[in-house]
Structure formats: structure tokens, C-alpha cells
Amino acid sequence: MENESPKIIPIQPAPYSRSRQAGESQNVLDHIVDDFQDNPASMQYFYDLFRRVYCHGDALQHEGMLVGTTCIQAPEELIYAFGATPMRLCNGSYHYDQRGADFMPAKSCSLVKATLGMLSSETVIPKIGKPDLIVNPTTCDQKKKASAMIEGMGYSVYDLEVPSVKESEASRVYWQRSVRQLAGRLQELTGRKLTRKSLKQAMSKTTRAQAAFRALHNFRRQSPSLILGKDAFLVTNAYFFDDIGRWTTAVEKLNEELAQRAKAGFKAVQSKAPRVLFTGSPPIFPNLKLPLLIEESGGVVVTDETCSSNRMLYDMTAVDEWRVNDMVDSLADKYLKPCTCPIFTRNDDRKRRLLDLVSDFNVDGVVYQAFAGCQVYEMEYRSVAEEFNRAGIPLLYVETDYSTDDKGQLSTRIEAFLESMKNRKKQRA
Amino acid sequence: MKQNNSRLQAVRDAVNRVDLNSFRFWLQLAAFALFVYGGYFAIDLGSRLPLFSCAYNDEGRAAICYLLPLQHQLSQPWPRLFSIASITVITGFLTFVLWFIFLNKGWCGYVCPLGTIQDWITALRRRLGIRYSRYSQSQFAQLTRVKYLLLALMILIPLGIGGGFFSHDMSPPFCLICPARMVLPMFTGDVSQFTIDFSSKTAMIMTAVGISITGLFLVGAFVKKRFFCFFCPMSALHYLISKPALLKLKKDGNKCTRCGDCYRVCDMEIKEIADDVKTVNIMADDCIMCLKCVASCPEEGALKATFAGIPILESTEAGFIKRINKGCSDGK
Amino acid sequence: MLATLSMNGYCQYSPAPGKQLELGGRPGAAMDRAAASGAPAGGGRPEAGNHRSNARSDGMGMHSGGAIWLSDAPPMRGGGSRSGNARGGGMGGMNMGGGYGGRAMKRLWPRAGNDPQKSSFAREDAQASTEILLVTPSSTPEGEPLPAPAESHTGIAFEVPAQGYYRVYLTTRKLQGKILNVCVAKAEVANFGHGGDEEEQARGMQAPRILESAPIEIVRERQPNEKMFFQLKSGDEQPFVILQKGLPLPSARVRFVSHQGWSREAVSDEQGRVSFQVIRDYFPPWGEFQKRFKATYLVIAEANAAESGNYQGQPYTSVRYQATLSGSYQPSPSDYMSYAWGLGIGLLIFLFSGVAVYLYRRRRVKPFVEVRFDEAK
Incomplete structure (x- = not known):
């Protein structure tokens, strides 16, 4: 409660580390670190990072101007190219979710509420400082409406216009134009010019990070798994705010360790552990409730299809002519075409991507998380379920939010789901 | 036999990492x-x-x-x-x-x-x-x-x-x-x-x-x-006589994420190369078989060129990353 | 196999042959090669009348009847035939004619006269003996005899199964008083097709082009880098070699007659060589101009020799040799091809489209323009 009442009592607020929010993070992080065995040694970097940022409230350093983004649709290469640092503002804290409830109807997406809550708070965690600009892609309705609210909090917001259809030529051209306009806005903000060299440097940073992510992604194909999903989610969550170079080095180190584990025949889970594909609304620290429940119950999240992890880092950009014009358009294409976000009219690509991941990762079942109020994922559930039905792959649909109230109930459902998968496996064998 | 296979694989890997543009x-x-x-x-x-x-x-x-x-x-x-x-x-x-x-x-x-x-x-x-x-x-x-x-x-x-x-x-x-x-x-x-x-x-x-x-x-x-x-x-x-051709451009639609990288680099602006996930023989009538699409595809095996059924150039993640890194450092 | 063919006007000479026989005896007759080559080519329209009168007056030993030569067109076909088929292109000589379908045949007509357009069919002459030899790509270099045509207007027909050069020698011998007239009319036919057997074509191009048994022969020298489908163009310099039994014949009087009857004389040098520039003598109205107009030139070479012997039991004291060769030439491309216009149009389109693309692109980077409708009726 201390954190909610500083305006009323004009005394020095208690240190952040003693806040309810820090406690929430502390609990989850302790659970991640202590309640599982054989955590990879190189995960320590990420554990420490989260502990510093989320539990102690340490400030994050960044280079140049700070540009907040509320969605993966905002091209980070462009932001880097202008010498600024992008920072993903999507938040997973229940504390902020509750704060954000003031801005949105009760049944709205926890993620958007939490983001609003965080931005409206005096002590923004992660402690990034005030963003010089917030790029808010006009994706789902809730993010669209959040734009004006964020502006109302005193931030300068840029609405990056995203089309609702991604197949059509008109939308592609429209989006490319949107991205170019964003570059114009960033130029205005930073006073720098977009040059071939700076954009190439920015792209090489991202490419290196993506390559490291892909290597990690590939290690997760291994059965039995070398690493648990909760660690992988932590790694990709760190990408939201960590320095990209440091992050990449840490992931590369982790990959080296995983390579050694693979050589040594290490098993992070039992051979029979059901392999789960996680999809739907993104788990963001500290809201790793569902993945943690799965792995506590003896399953393992081997891969995911969420915008906090796979969708954010998987797809890479190809450029034909290394000229500013072509590079910017290439980036625009990369941010629109492969995107499997449910805000688009059709979800064929998402279904195909899920099926591909199921077969590539030897997946036994799929857990579909939909935040209560995240209409697009809720609406897309039916078509995805039909697709999996046809393919004979078990699917568990979980509608939840950031609160921990439903933990017990969910635990039962997940255990039952994992048990049925184990039985299926046995029957097959 | 196994050694032969691994040697063949090594050759294939080397080929797949080729800098296609300069080749x-x-x-x-x-x-x-x-x-x-x-x-x-x-x-x-x-x-x-x-x-x-x-x-x-x-x-x-x-x-x-x-x-x-x-x-x-x-x-x-x-x-x-x-x-x-x-x-x-x-x-x-x-x-x-x-x-x-x-x-x-x-x-x-x-x-x-x-x-x-x-x-x-x-x-x-x-x-x-x-x-x-x-x-x-x-x-x-x-x-x-x-x-x-x-x-x-x-x-x-x-x-x-x-x-x-x-x-x-x-x-x-x-x-x-x-x-x-x-x-x-x-x-x-x-x-x-x-x-x-x-x-x-x-x-x-x-x-x-x-x-x-x-x-x-x-x-x-x-x-x-x-x-x-x-x-x-x-x-x-x-195109009218391309059916019996030995060199073929093939696509595995299941592996395609439709990221459009291939379409992006295509000199002929063939959209199907990215969007068509059903056709296996993906060569379109405008195609010039430059195979730039294969080189720019980051998905393992999604696109490949085969000669008489034998794959000669395949899209690989490693190849893609190598080429994109080269592009970032000295691309023209 | 010998065939006898007498022709009206064959090797008939003017009443004063002796005068004609004086080799180089007349001033002006012995024009050197350089002078001959200096003939106007495309530079201006030659006065056809003048030249024709020249042709008559300078009388190179021929008169009203004129020389016998082999043509690939009968007289009535008129001047200039178009090669309508894709196999076109004779080797500065004649190209394939004949009907389509069935075996490929070539037909040549012996014609008499000194003007390619005005020569009529050569008619039979009972007193002369004629022998026809055909050298084909597949025959021996000595050639094979051919039967004489039944009638002159049917022409000499032979099959052309192989690719390469076919040469026909029509040799006529006739005794006139104490003078033996030996006349060799030669035709060289190129038979090449696109996409034929390439080895066969190469062999055809390399085959010898001389008949060593010929008493006199004109050989058209090849142009540098001459290829299979060569076509002589007006304005080109064309050397010929006069040979006797395969050896160069110097001091032969050689006359080149163009399609319109313009002629030029020269005397062969020590190598038997003589060269003419093919003039431009085709000046139709633009609407009728045909760039593949095939004009015929005629080359006549003559030499006298004080040889004596017996011919068919009759003695002779001197021999008069005459050789003919005809070929075709077409208008020079420089007569109808224009670089100025070509580059002009190309540049215009280049600049126009370049500017159009530039302006289009400029327009596209300008701010968006609102769409408004015209309210007027």
C-alpha cells in the first residue's frame, strides 16, 4: 500500500525494494530460481538482472534518447539507427494492472492496463527514466485507445499506424509509408539523419541478437529438453529493457552452456515430460504464472508463439540493396508480413506457424493463454482449436489475467491436461 | 558410408553458406x-x-x-x-x-x-x-x-x-x-x-x-x-516447356513463415514466392531463377534449388545469417 | 558425256576480229586496276546512257550477240529478283532458287549478251561443241559432266543435295576460220541453309574453287572474313582472278558490267588479279525501293593466244579465250540505313522516358494532394 499513497502523506516514500510490487517480483523470481533444479549457470546473468531491476528498483542506463514502444510492431532498428534506445513498455506486473484499472473498463486486457498503470506511476519499474517519445503502434483496440491516455499522462506519443490487413498491397504500401513517417518523426526528435551506415550498424546489432535467439530456439528442439521454458521466457523478457549488446553476449554464453549440456546428454526434465507449446497472450515477467504452473506440474514449455518471445525475435530481415530506402522498406516488410498477431483480419499464418512449431519441436500439447479482455486472442481461439482438432493435437484454453487468485484452479486444470498427454504418449508407445 | 554422408553434408553446408551474389x-x-x-x-x-x-x-x-x-x-x-x-x-x-x-x-x-x-x-x-x-x-x-x-x-x-x-x-x-x-x-x-x-x-x-x-x-x-x-x-x-526441366525451384510451404524476405529481394517482384504455401514447384512464369530468394530465406529448407531431384542450394539459417552479416558490414 | 549445244551468236565476233585481238594495242583499253577500282560507287548516279554507249564503242571483242554467261534467272524475269526465302544469300554469286518441296534443284540458264538485263536465251549453234561440267561439294575437284538441256529455255538443272558451293562450267568450242574460240561460262552457286550440318558447311567453305582443267576461268576472290551467307553490296571492292588451267593469267582484258549496263574495263596483273568497285546503279522511287534488290553483274575476261593445233580435224593458228562469270549485288546498307535518325530517335526516347521517370518520382515525394471533384457541368 505504501506505493499507492505517497500523494496523500507528504513524507519520503519507502524504498522501492520494500514495495508490494517488488515483493511480487521477488516471489516470482525466487520461485524461478530456487524451486527448480539444475538452472543453467549462465542464467545467473538474467536472474541478477531481474533482481536488480525489478526487486531492487535499480535504474537502467541507456544511450542517447529513450524511445518507449508498446508493441513489437515498432521497428527497433530505426530507433537504434537514430542513436536512440528502444524500450519495450509492455508490463506484466499485477500491481500495475490494478493501477491501470482506473483508465480502462474492468474487463480489459491486463497487459494494457499494467502498461498504463506503470506509466502513470511515479516510480516506473523497470526504472528507465522518462521516455523522450513513446511509439504506440495502432494494433488492437485497447492499445489504440491507450495512446491518448498515455499522452494525458504527460508523455509525447507517436501513433505508428498499422493496417488491419496484412495481405493486401494497399496495406503493405500504407505500412511502409507509416514506417518512413516514423523515421521522419525520429529524425525530428533526435536531430540526426538516417544514414546508411547507422542503419546498417543498427541492423547488425539486431541480427546478432536474433541469431543468438535462434540458436537458443534451436537448442529447445532437443528432446528431452536442455532448458526450461521459464528460463527462456526470462531471457526474452530481458530483451525488453536490457542493453542489446550485453543481452546478446549473455544469450550467446547461455547457448554455449546448452551446447555443452547437449554433448553431455543432460536432461532438464524427465524424458516423459509432456512437451508444451505456449501461445496466445504474452507472458511477461513477473506474470509467468502459466508457464511456471506447467513446469511445476512436470511439463516443459519447449517453444512458444507469443509476442514477448518468439514473434519478437524470430523473423529476420533480408535486404537486397543496402541503401537507406530499401533497408527501411525491408524493415517495414519484416515487421508486417510474418507477424502472427491476431489483430489482423486473417490468422492463417498463425495457424500454420503453430502447426510448424508443433511438428518441429515434437510438441505433445498446446496451452493457449488469453488474457481476460484480450478480445483478439479470445476470438481467434475457435479457429485455432478447430485446426488442432483436425490435426489431433490436444489444446488447453486458459482465460486468465495477472491476478494469482485462479492459481489453484489453473493448477488442477493443467495437471489434468498434462496427465492426459502423458497417457496419450503411453498409449502411443 | 556414414563418413561419406557427413562429408557430403559438410560440402552442402559450405554451398548453402555461399555468398550467392558474388558467386x-x-x-x-x-x-x-x-x-x-x-x-x-x-x-x-x-x-x-x-x-x-x-x-x-x-x-x-x-x-x-x-x-x-x-x-x-x-x-x-x-x-x-x-x-x-x-x-x-x-x-x-x-x-x-x-x-x-x-x-x-x-x-x-x-x-x-x-x-x-x-x-x-x-x-x-x-x-x-x-x-x-x-x-x-x-x-x-x-x-x-x-x-x-x-x-x-x-x-x-x-x-x-x-x-x-x-x-x-x-x-x-x-x-x-x-x-x-x-x-x-x-x-x-x-x-x-x-x-x-x-x-x-x-x-x-x-x-x-x-x-x-x-x-x-x-x-x-x-x-x-x-x-x-x-x-x-x-x-x-x-515457362511453357519448364515441366521436364532438371533444375527446379522448390518450396516447402509448411516451413514458410511468409516473412516475405524472398519477395523482398526478388528482382521480378514475384509475390507467390512468399505467399504461396501450397505449390511445391514454385517457379513462376516471370522467374529468372537467380536463386536470390533461396539465399535470402532464413527458414531451414523452406526454399531449395534441386537438380534432377538432388538439392544443390538450400535455404539455411546459418547461410542466411552469414549473408546478412556480410550485408550489414559491407553490403552494397 | 559430251553434249553439243549450238547457240546463236555464240562467240561471234565483229568483222574485224584482228583489231579486237590486239591485246592492249588500243590506248585506253589497258586500264590499270586502280583506275578500274575508282569507278563511282554510291557517289552519284552514273549516266547510264553514256556508259552503255561506252560499252558498245570500246568493244572488247564482243558485239551484237555478246558473250555467253550463266544466269540463275531466265531473261523474261526481268531485273532484280527478291530472295524471298530465309535461305537467302548467294555467295556474291547466285543463291538457291527452285521450287519448294521435293528434292532441292537448281536451274541455270545460258544467256547471250553483254548486258545482264538485255541478254536473251543463248540459242543452239550447230557448229559449236558444248560441254558442261558440274563441280559439287561431294564430287571430285575435276567435276562431273552434265547433260545439256533439251531446249535452251529449260536451262541446266541439277540437284543440290549437299551444302556448299556448286560450280557449273559451260565450255563451248567453235572454229571460225583459223581461230578457235574457247568460251567458258561459269556459275558459282552457294547452297547453305541455316542450321544445317555445320561440318558440312565448314567443308563447303574450305573446298577448292578452281577447276584446273578449265581453259580459262574467272574466280571471284573472297572478301576478308567472308562467311556463308555473303552478299556483295554496291560500293564494295570486288577482286577477281583470271586463271588458265589453274594458273594466273596476266594481261587478260576484263570487263565488269553492272545491272544497268554500265561497264568498266581493266587488265589483269601478273597474279591474274583485277579488281572492280561495284557501283550503285539502282535508283527507284522510295516506295518501290527494295533493299534486297538483287542486281546482276557480269564479268567477261578475254585473252588471245597464238597457239596452233587441230580442232575436229581442222587446223587453227590462234585461240581466243573468253570467260564469263555472273553474280549478284544488293544495294549498300549505307544507302538506306541512317545512323543519325537511329541515334536521334533512340536518344529522344531515352531522354523523354528518363525525364518522365524522374518527374514521376519527384511528384511522388511531394505532399499528398487531396482529391477534389469538378462541380462544373
Whole structure:
């Protein structure tokens, strides 16, 4: 409660580390670190990072101007190219979710509420400082409406216009134009010019990070798994705010360790552990409730299809002519075409991507998380379920939010789901 | 056996990591030298080649583009064409098919001298820092038919000449309007094609159209990658007989994320390469088989080029990352 | 196999042959090669009348009847035939004619006269003996005899199955008083097809072009880098070699007659060589101009020799040799091809489209323009 009442009592607020929010993070992080065995040694970097940022409230350093983004649709290469640092503002804290409830109807997406809550708070965690600009892609309705609210909090917001259809030529051209306009806005903000060299440097940073992510992604194909999903989610969550170079080095180190584990025949889970594909609304620290429940119950999240992890880092950009014009358009294409976000009219690509991941990762079942109020994922559930039905792959649909109230109930459902998968496996064998 | 397999895999990995653009540049240069200057070294590969090794480059050519003899053969008087000459037409076509099935449209992307020239013009534009143009999809849908129209005319007009309906001054109709007739001989110092033939009205019109198209070609190729290939009747003819070809471009739609990287780099703006996830033989009629799409695909095995069923170039993550890193550091 | 063919006007000479026989005896007759080559080519329209009168007055030993030569067209076909087929292109000589379908045949007509257009059919002459030899790509260099045509207007027909050069020698011998007239009319026919057997073509190009048994022969020298489908163009310099039994014949009087009857004389040098520039003598109205107009030139070479012997039991004291060769030439491309226009149009289109693309692109980077409708009726 201390954190909610500083305006009323004009005394020095208690240190952040003693806040309810820090406690929430502390609990989850302790659970991640202590309640599982054989955590990879190189995960320590990420554990420490989260502990510093989320539990102690340490400030994050960044280079140049700070540009907040509320969605993966905002091209980070462009932001880097202008010498600024992008920072993903999507938040997973229940504390902020509750704060954000003031801005949105009760049944709205926890993620958007939490983001609003965080931005409206005096002590923004992660402690990034005030963003010089917030790029808010006009994706789902809730993010669209959040734009004006964020502006109302005193931030300068840029609405990056995203089309609702991604197949059509008109939308592609429209989006490319949107991205170019964003570059114009960033130029205005930073006073720098977009040059071939700076954009190439920015792209090489991202490419290196993506390559490291892909290597990690590939290690997760291994059965039995070398690493648990909760660690992988932590790694990709760190990408939201960590320095990209440091992050990449840490992931590369982790990959080296995983390579050694693979050589040594290490098993992070039992051979029979059901392999789960996680999809739907993104788990963001500290809201790793569902993945943690799965792995506590003896399953393992081997891969995911969420915008906090796979969708954010998987797809890479190809450029034909290394000229500013072509590079910017290439980036625009990369941010629109492969995107499997449910805000688009059709979800064929998402279904195909899920099926591909199921077969590539030897997946036994799929857990579909939909935040209560995240209409697009809720609406897309039916078509995805039909697709999996046809393919004979078990699917568990979980509608939840950031609160921990439903933990017990969910635990039962997940255990039952994992048990049925184990039985299926046995029957097959 | 196992060792052999791993060695083969090592070779494949090395090939898949190749810097395709520079490999292609050198191969194209070599092919250009062969077909434009090979004649000086008494190289003669015949007159049934499925590429624009222009016959008007009288001294340097190492072979003759099949379109010239085809039009010549078809413009024979009908009594002859439909009797004994039909055999030479058929044997000529079969020889052409044999050449063709070897490389499929790879002839366009790797060997055709006119294609190479367009790539050089593109490189010049790129160096000057001028961006390229693209068609809109509706323009694309309309223009993509032009090559079939040209192919039909290229067959019907010579037949009409043989039947006495058209003047001989129109023969060979396509060659007269083909920019290769003017551009390629230039490389051996022969500029005699840059003339207007005033001997008759037909000849005057044909040569004027030809030189106008060459002017358009130079501008078009400057602002648009592979400008002419889009209208090339040889390309249309290729596509019609591409089924038995040995070199094939294949796609595994299940592995495709439709990220559009392949479409992004495609000189011919073929959208299906990214969006079609059902067709296995993905080569479209406009394709020039440059295989840039394979090199720019980050998905393991989603796109591949096979020769007689054996994969020779496959899209791999490692290859992609290597190429993109190279692009980020010294890409042009 | 010998065939006898008498022709009206064959090797008939003017009443004062002796005068004609004086080799180089007349001033002006012995024009050197350089002078001969200096003939106007495309430079201006030769006065056809003048030249024709020259042709008559300078009388190179021929008169009203004129020389016998082999043509690939009968007289009535008129001047200039178009090669309508894709196999076109004779080797500065004649190209393939004949009907399509069936076996490929070539037909040549012996014609008499000194003017390619005005020569009529050569008629039979009972007193002369004629022998026809055909050298084909597949025959021996000595050639094979051919039967004489039944009638002169049917011409000499032979099959042309192989690719390469076919040469026909029509040799006529006739005794006139004490003078033996030996007349060799030669035709060289190129038979090449696009896409034929390339080895066969190469062999055809390399085959010898001389008949060593010929009493006199004109050989058209090849142009540098001459290829299979060579076509002589007006304005070209064309050397010929006069041979006797395969050896160069110097000091032969050689006359070149153009399609319109313009002629030029020269005397062969020590190598038997003589060269003429083919003049431009085709000046139709633009609408009728044909760039593949096949004009015929005629080359006549003559030499006298004080040889004596017996011919068919009759003695002779001197021999008069005459050789003819005809060929075709077409208008020079420089007569109808224009670089200025070509480059002009090309440049115009280049600049126009270049500027159009530039302006289009400029327009596209300007701010968006609102769509408004015209309210006027």
C-alpha cells in the first residue's frame, strides 16, 4: 500500500525494494530460481538482472534518447539507427494492472492496463527514466485507445499506424509509408539523419541478437529438453529493457552452456515430460504464472508463439540493396508480413506457424493463454482449436489475467491436461 | 558410408553458406564473356540456345539465340514449311528444349547476356544511390501478360510472312524490336544496328520501334531491376516447356513463415514466392531463377534449388545469417 | 558425256576480229586496276546512257550477240529478283532458287549478251561443241559432266543435295576460220541453309574453287572474313582472278558490267588479279525501293593466244579465250540505313522516358494532394 499513497502523506516514500510490487517480483523470481533444479549457470546473468531491476528498483542506463514502444510492431532498428534506445513498455506486473484499472473498463486486457498503470506511476519499474517519445503502434483496440491516455499522462506519443490487413498491397504500401513517417518523426526528435551506415550498424546489432535467439530456439528442439521454458521466457523478457549488446553476449554464453549440456546428454526434465507449446497472450515477467504452473506440474514449455518471445525475435530481415530506402522498406516488410498477431483480419499464418512449431519441436500439447479482455486472442481461439482438432493435437484454453487468485484452479486444470498427454504418449508407445 | 554422408553434408553446408551474389556476379561475367566474345575463340554452341546470345553480334557471339532461327524457319513459304521444313522446325525446337531443360530458367538468371547487362545497369544505379521502382500489383498483373502476347506475335507474324500476308521487312519481327540486337553487338564495337532502315515503310517503322525500345530499355533497366525480362517472350516460351526441366525451384510451404524476405529481394517482384504455401514447384512464369530468394530465406529448407531431384542450394539459417552479416558490414 | 549445244551468236565476233585481238594495242583499253577500282560507287548516279554507249564503242571483242554467261534467272524475269526465302544469300554469286518441296534443284540458264538485263536465251549453234561440267561439294575437284538441256529455255538443272558451293562450267568450242574460240561460262552457286550440318558447311567453305582443267576461268576472290551467307553490296571492292588451267593469267582484258549496263574495263596483273568497285546503279522511287534488290553483274575476261593445233580435224593458228562469270549485288546498307535518325530517335526516347521517370518520382515525394471533384457541368 505504501506505493499507492505517497500523494496523500507528504513524507519520503519507502524504498522501492520494500514495495508490494517488488515483493511480487521477488516471489516470482525466487520461485524461478530456487524451486527448480539444475538452472543453467549462465542464467545467473538474467536472474541478477531481474533482481536488480525489478526487486531492487535499480535504474537502467541507456544511450542517447529513450524511445518507449508498446508493441513489437515498432521497428527497433530505426530507433537504434537514430542513436536512440528502444524500450519495450509492455508490463506484466499485477500491481500495475490494478493501477491501470482506473483508465480502462474492468474487463480489459491486463497487459494494457499494467502498461498504463506503470506509466502513470511515479516510480516506473523497470526504472528507465522518462521516455523522450513513446511509439504506440495502432494494433488492437485497447492499445489504440491507450495512446491518448498515455499522452494525458504527460508523455509525447507517436501513433505508428498499422493496417488491419496484412495481405493486401494497399496495406503493405500504407505500412511502409507509416514506417518512413516514423523515421521522419525520429529524425525530428533526435536531430540526426538516417544514414546508411547507422542503419546498417543498427541492423547488425539486431541480427546478432536474433541469431543468438535462434540458436537458443534451436537448442529447445532437443528432446528431452536442455532448458526450461521459464528460463527462456526470462531471457526474452530481458530483451525488453536490457542493453542489446550485453543481452546478446549473455544469450550467446547461455547457448554455449546448452551446447555443452547437449554433448553431455543432460536432461532438464524427465524424458516423459509432456512437451508444451505456449501461445496466445504474452507472458511477461513477473506474470509467468502459466508457464511456471506447467513446469511445476512436470511439463516443459519447449517453444512458444507469443509476442514477448518468439514473434519478437524470430523473423529476420533480408535486404537486397543496402541503401537507406530499401533497408527501411525491408524493415517495414519484416515487421508486417510474418507477424502472427491476431489483430489482423486473417490468422492463417498463425495457424500454420503453430502447426510448424508443433511438428518441429515434437510438441505433445498446446496451452493457449488469453488474457481476460484480450478480445483478439479470445476470438481467434475457435479457429485455432478447430485446426488442432483436425490435426489431433490436444489444446488447453486458459482465460486468465495477472491476478494469482485462479492459481489453484489453473493448477488442477493443467495437471489434468498434462496427465492426459502423458497417457496419450503411453498409449502411443 | 556414414563418413561419406557427413562429408557430403559438410560440402552442402559450405554451398548453402555461399555468398550467392558474388558467386552469381562472377558466373554471369564468365557467361557474358563466353557468349559475347567466345566467337573470337572459335567457340560455337549452335543456334538453338535458350538465351539472348544475339546473332546480330556477328563476330563475337559463341552461339545464337533460338528466337532468330525459329522466326526464320516459321517465315518460310507455307508449302515448304508444312512439308519438309516442318522437320527442321521440330528438330530445332527439340534441340532448344534439350538445352533448356538442363538449366531451366537458370539461363535467364545466370547466363543470358542481356540479363547480365541489366544487372550491371542495376549495380550502377545502386552505386549512384538511386532507389529502384516497383510495379503496383495491378500493373504487374497486366504487364505480366505482355510476354505471352509478344510470344504469340513472334510466332504468328513469321507465319504471316511465310503466307504472304506481311512484308519480309518485318522479319524477324521480334529481333527487330529486341534491345539485345542493338545492345549486344555494341560490346564488340559493332554499332551498325543503331540505324533506321529507310528502305521501306515497314522496315522504317520496325527499326524505329526497335531503337525506341532500346532507349526505353536503358532507362527502364536503370530504374527497374530486370526491366526487360518481364516482357521477354523467351521467358514465356521457357515457362511453357519448364515441366521436364532438371533444375527446379522448390518450396516447402509448411516451413514458410511468409516473412516475405524472398519477395523482398526478388528482382521480378514475384509475390507467390512468399505467399504461396501450397505449390511445391514454385517457379513462376516471370522467374529468372537467380536463386536470390533461396539465399535470402532464413527458414531451414523452406526454399531449395534441386537438380534432377538432388538439392544443390538450400535455404539455411546459418547461410542466411552469414549473408546478412556480410550485408550489414559491407553490403552494397 | 559430251553434249553439243549450238547457240546463236555464240562467240561471234565483229568483222574485224584482228583489231579486237590486239591485246592492249588500243590506248585506253589497258586500264590499270586502280583506275578500274575508282569507278563511282554510291557517289552519284552514273549516266547510264553514256556508259552503255561506252560499252558498245570500246568493244572488247564482243558485239551484237555478246558473250555467253550463266544466269540463275531466265531473261523474261526481268531485273532484280527478291530472295524471298530465309535461305537467302548467294555467295556474291547466285543463291538457291527452285521450287519448294521435293528434292532441292537448281536451274541455270545460258544467256547471250553483254548486258545482264538485255541478254536473251543463248540459242543452239550447230557448229559449236558444248560441254558442261558440274563441280559439287561431294564430287571430285575435276567435276562431273552434265547433260545439256533439251531446249535452251529449260536451262541446266541439277540437284543440290549437299551444302556448299556448286560450280557449273559451260565450255563451248567453235572454229571460225583459223581461230578457235574457247568460251567458258561459269556459275558459282552457294547452297547453305541455316542450321544445317555445320561440318558440312565448314567443308563447303574450305573446298577448292578452281577447276584446273578449265581453259580459262574467272574466280571471284573472297572478301576478308567472308562467311556463308555473303552478299556483295554496291560500293564494295570486288577482286577477281583470271586463271588458265589453274594458273594466273596476266594481261587478260576484263570487263565488269553492272545491272544497268554500265561497264568498266581493266587488265589483269601478273597474279591474274583485277579488281572492280561495284557501283550503285539502282535508283527507284522510295516506295518501290527494295533493299534486297538483287542486281546482276557480269564479268567477261578475254585473252588471245597464238597457239596452233587441230580442232575436229581442222587446223587453227590462234585461240581466243573468253570467260564469263555472273553474280549478284544488293544495294549498300549505307544507302538506306541512317545512323543519325537511329541515334536521334533512340536518344529522344531515352531522354523523354528518363525525364518522365524522374518527374514521376519527384511528384511522388511531394505532399499528398487531396482529391477534389469538378462541380462544373
